[in-house]
Amino acid sequence: MSKKKLGLLSLVALVIGSMIGAGVFSLPSDIARNAGPGAILIGWLITGIGMIALALTYHSLSNRKPELDGGIYSYAKAGFGDFIGFNSAWGYWISSWLGNVAYLVLLFEAVAYFFPVFENRAIAVAGASVVLWSIHLLVLSGIREAAIVNLITTVGKLVPIIFFTAMAFIGFNSDLFKADFWGTGGPFQFGSVLEQVRSTMMVTLWVFIGVEGAVVLSGRAAKKTDVGKATVIGLLCTLGLYILISLVSLGVMPREELIQLKNPTTAYILERLVGAGGAALINMGLIISLSGATLGWTLLAAEIPYVAAEDEVFPYFFSWENSNGSPVSSLWITNGLIQIFLLITLVSESTYQALYTIATAAILVPYLFSALYLLKLATSGETYGRRESTAFDFIISLVASLYSLWLLYAAGLQYLLMCAILYAPGAIFYWQAKREVGEKPFRPTEITFFLFLCTAAIIAIYLMAKGIIKPL
Numbered sequence: 043m044s045k046k047k048l049g050l051l052s053l054v055a056l057v058i059g060s061m062i063g064a065g066v067f068s069l070p071s072d073i074a075r076n077a078g079p080g081a082i083l084i085g086w087l088i089t090g091i092g093m094i095a096l097a098l099t100y101h102s103l104s105n106r107k108p109e110l111d112g113g114i115y116s117y118a119k120a121g122f123g124d125f126i127g128f129n130s131a132w133g134y135w136i137s138s139w140l141g142n143v144a145y146l147v148l149l150f151e152a153v154a155y156f157f158p159v160f161e162n163r164a165i166a167v168a169g170a171s172v173v174l175w176s177i178h179l180l181v182l183s184g185i186r187e188a189a190i191v192n193l194i195t196t197v198g199k200l201v202p203i204i205f206f207t208a209m210a211f212i213g214f215n216s217d218l219f220k221a222d223f224w225g226t227g228g229p230f231q232f233g234s235v236l237e238q239v240r241s242t243m244m245v246t247l248w249v250f251i252g253v254e255g256a257v258v259l260s261g262r263a264a265k266k267t268d269v270g271k272a273t274v275i276g277l278l279c280t281l282g283l284y285i286l287i288s289l290v291s292l293g294v295m296p297r298e299e300l301i302q303l304k305n306p307t308t309a310y311i312l313e314r315l316v317g318a319g320g321a322a323l324i325n326m327g328l329i330i331s332l333s334g335a336t337l338g339w340t341l342l343a344a345e346i347p348y349v350a351a352e353d354e355v356f357p358y359f360f361s362w363e364n365s366n367g368s369p370v371s372s373l374w375i376t377n378g379l380i381q382i383f384l385l386i387t388l389v390s391e392s393t394y395q396a397l398y399t400i401a402t403a404a405i406l407v408p409y410l411f412s413a414l415y416l417l418k419l420a421t422s423g424e425t426y427g428r429r430e431s432t433a434f435d436f437i438i439s440l441v442a443s444l445y446s447l448w449l450l451y452a453a454g455l456q457y458l459l460m461c462a463i464l465y466a467p468g469a470i471f472y473w474q475a476k477r478e479v480g481e482k483p484f485r486p487t488e489i490t491f492f493l494f495l496c497t498a499a500i501i502a503i504y505l506m507a508k509g510i511i512k513p514l
C-alpha cells in the first residue's frame with residue numbers, strides 16, 4: 043500500500059496505537075468477571091511473560107528473516123508450508139474484521155450515552171453500518187494512516203485513561219481490594235484459582251492484540267531493525283498501564299457491582315468517583331479511540347488478503363487495486379463480512395464481550411505458528427549471529443509457544459469450535475489460489491489438518507443447532 047517509510051517513533055506510536063483500542067475501556071470489569079484480585083495478578087504475570095516472549099519472538103524473526111516482510115503469516119508459511127501459512131493469514135484476517143464488529147457494537151454503546159435512541163439495537167446497528175461504509179469510502183479514496191490522526195486519537199484515548207487511573211488511585215480502598223483476595227470466599231484453593239486465572243486469559247490477550255502490528259507492516263519500516271525495538275517498547279508501556287488500571291479499580295467498588303456495569307465500564311467507575319462528568323469523559327475518549335482504531339484495523343484487515351494474494355496464497359482477485367492504490371476487492375469483502383456479522387448480532391443479540399472473545403481465539407493460530415517457527419529455527423542449527431542469541435531465541439520461542447498452547451486451552455472448547463466454523467471455509471479460497479498458479483493444493487499432512495478442521499466445524503454446527511452452544 044503506502045510507499046512512505048516509517049521511523050522508530052512512528053512505529054512505536056503504531057504499536058501502542060494498534061494495541062490500545064477498545065479493550066482497556068472495559069478492562070477492569072471484564073477481567074474481574076470470573077476472577078478475584080489474586081487470580082488477576084497471576085493472570086497478568088502469565089500474560090506479561092507470554093507477551094514479552096511473543097514480542098521478542100517477533101523481534102528476533104524480523105531480524106533473522108528480514109526478507110519475510112509479508113508479516114506474521116509469512117513466518118508460518120516459511121516454517122510449515124503454504125497451507126499453514128494460508129491458515130495463519132486467514133485467521134489473522136478473521137480476527138481483524140471480527141474485532142471490528144466488536145468495535146462497532148461497542149462504539150454505539152458509547153454513542154448511546156449521549157444519544158439514548160441508540161440504546162435500541164436495530165438503530166445502533168444502522169448507525170454502525172453507516173460508520174462502516176463511511177470508513178470504506180475513505181479508504182477507497184486512498185486515505186492512509188496519517189501521523190496527525192494517530193497523534194490525536196492517541197492523546198484522545200490516553201488522557202481519559204490516565205485521568206481514570208489517577209482518580210481510582212486516589213479513591214482506592216485497600217480493604218475492598220483485599221476482601222476475598224482469592225475469589226474463593228476464603229483461603230487459596232488451587233483448582234478454583236487456576237480456573238479464575240484461565241478466565242482472564244482471553245481478556246488480557248484481547249487488549250494486547252496489535253503487538254504484532256509493526257511486524258505485519260514491516261515492509262513499511264525505514265530500518266528493519268526498528269521493527270523489533272518498537273514492538274518491545276510499545277509492549278512494556280502498555281503492560282504497565284493495563285496492570286495499574288485493572289488493579290486500582292478493584293479498590294473502588296465491590297467486584298459484584300463492578301461486573302454489573304454497562305460498557306464501557308470504566309465510564310461508570312469514574313462516574314462513581316467524580317460524578318457524571320467522568321462518564322462523559324470516558325465515553326468521549328472511547329469514541330475518539332474507536333474512530334482511530336476502527337480505521338487502522340480496516341486498513342490492516344484489508345491488507346492481509348491483499349499481501350497474501352500477491353504471494354499467491356490467497357486467490358489473485360484479492361490483489362486488485364483501484365486507481366488510488368487501495369486493495370479494492372479485499373476491502374469490499376472484508377467490510378461486506380463485517381456488515382453481515384453486524385446483522386447477525388442483531389438476531390443473536392451478541393455482546394461486545396462475546397464478539398471479541400471469538401476474535402481473540404481466532405488469532406491464536408498465527409501467534410502459535412510464529413512462535414513455533416522461531417523454535418524450529420533455533421533448534422535447526424541454522425547459524426545466526428552469536429551462539430548466545432540462538433540460546434536466547436530458543437528460550438523466548440519456547441515460552442511463546444507454551445503461552446500460545448496454554449491460551450488454546452484457556453480459550454475453551456466452545457470458542458475453539460466456533461473458530462473452526464470460521465476457519466474451515468478458508469480451504470476453498472486456498473484451493474482456488476493454488477489452482478490459479480497451477481499447483482497441487484493439498485499435501486497429505488495438509489489434508490489431515492483440513493479434515494480435522496471440518497470435523498470440528500461439523501461438531502460445532504451440530505452443537506449450535508441443538509442449542510448446546512450459543513452462536514456468537
Ligand SMILES: NC(=[NH2+])NCCC[C@H](N)C(=O)O
Nearest residue numbers: 063064065138141142249339
Ligand atoms: N479490530 C480489531 N481486530 N482489534 C483488535 C485489537 C484489540 C485491541 N488490543 C483493543 O484493545 O482494542
